[in-house]
Amino acid sequence: METTMAPKQVAECLLTLVMINLLVVSSFSLPLNRRSLKLIQEINRKGPYIGLITVYPPEEAAFFNTGAFKPNPKHPFLDFSGRRFRVGKIHDKKVVYVRCGVGMVNAAAATQQMLDLFDVVGIVHFGISGNANNSMSIGDVTIPQQLAHTGIWDWANPNRTLDLDDVAQLDFEEYNEPKGGENLLGHIGFRNEQFYSESGNPNIARPLFWAKTTRKWLQFAAHLEGVELVQCVNSSLCLPQKPKLVVGLRGSTGNTFVDNAAYRNFLFQTFHVSSVDMESSAVVMTSLSNGFPVIVIRGLSDLAGRQAGENPIQTFGPLAAINACKVVVQFIKDLPEAGYV
Incomplete structure (x- = not known):
């Protein structure tokens, strides 16, 4: 027995197909052409x-x-x-x-x-x-x-206090040779x-x-x-x-x-x-x-x-x-x- 779809059903079906197509296209970036998409599908099936x-x-x-x-x-x-x-x-x-x-x-x-x-x-x-x-x-x-x-990093000037949320701090002054004095590189806070x-x-x-x-x-x-x-x-x-x-x-x-x-x-x-x-x-x-x-x-x-x-x-x-x-x-x-x- 042959059946036909009502106009509303046809519209809903077409809308579903359009949405599926949009989802597939939007799931991949533009460089993926149809051939690549087909290849990926074949690879993933395995x-x-x-x-x-x-x-x-x-x-x-x-x-x-x-x-x-x-x-x-x-x-x-x-x-x-x-x-x-x-x-x-x-x-x-x-x-x-x-x-x-x-x-x-x-x-x-x-x-x-x-x-x-x-x-x-x-x-x-x-x-x-x-x-x-x-x-x-x-x-x-x-x-x-x-x-x-x-x-x-938070890379700060020598006279600036680092963020309290920083995990650790590196002070460039500690590596001066000879010791002492200000280092213009300041200090680094690790975030x-x-x-x-x-x-x-x-x-x-x-x-x-x-x-x-x-x-x-x-x-x-x-x-x-x-x-x-x-x-x-x-x-x-x-x-x-x-x-x-x-x-x-x-x-x-x-x-x-x-x-x-x-x-x-x-x-x-x-x-x-x-x-x-x-x-x-x-x-x-x-x-x-x-x-x-x-x-x-x-x-x-x-x-x-x-x-x-x-x-x-x-x-x-x-x-x-x-x-x-x-x-x-x-x-x-x-x-x-x-x-x-």
Whole structure:
């Protein structure tokens, strides 16, 4: 028996289709054309994935040189906003990988793109970092339990009192040589982040200094401390001791490459951080803001200024990247399906 729709029903149906179309279009930024949208839908039908984010080419080279990443033969990558998101597997675990670029803006942007575009269950961020802890060594790998953005400052004149809400203070006068006298650089107050979260009230931020990585993933990572790490750059250049993996320390992030012993020591003594980098807290905060699990894995490549002479990052950076990647691969391999969420 043939039926026809009433004019009101037809109008309601058309309105529904229009609204669905508008929602789909508005869910993505303008560079996404129909072909890209279709590709993303096809990729996501095969999900979910673990999102992997590293920073710059030497880390990427170390990651691919592990041989663990196997590209998806049908849809190996998606190019979006100048970044290439690579789709594949590591030990039968589905992953999407991207190199974000240096600095907190790049890190936050790439993380948000990853979370918006792909069906991911969480983010694994990895790379190299400076070492701010004298009990740690170049080549060691750290998986911090919490990270701070130590680059939000109130930079005040010498005669101005800092905000009482500031977390800590650095006075430039304390570093005068010889001691005494006024320093025109004044002092710096370290501020909290403004943290917006889907679990909070809309458009209302709460102050946050320490952004914590996901406890469940961190607990699982503690079982990886037996991972065999690389000690030698080549047959004639080796570290004096075997590198180790340490889980549960603190890390610092800021848009500054730290290669200054005095500032390094200040960060360690004030905030008790063991690593310093330029991206991690941005990845963590963006992931947490969206309600996704996140973990950070960083290989220590240099002493952040404590060394005599030139920074050794050019020499030991590749080794530190290799060690970080070895831990990443093992983490993904051993992560149980139940550990995804």
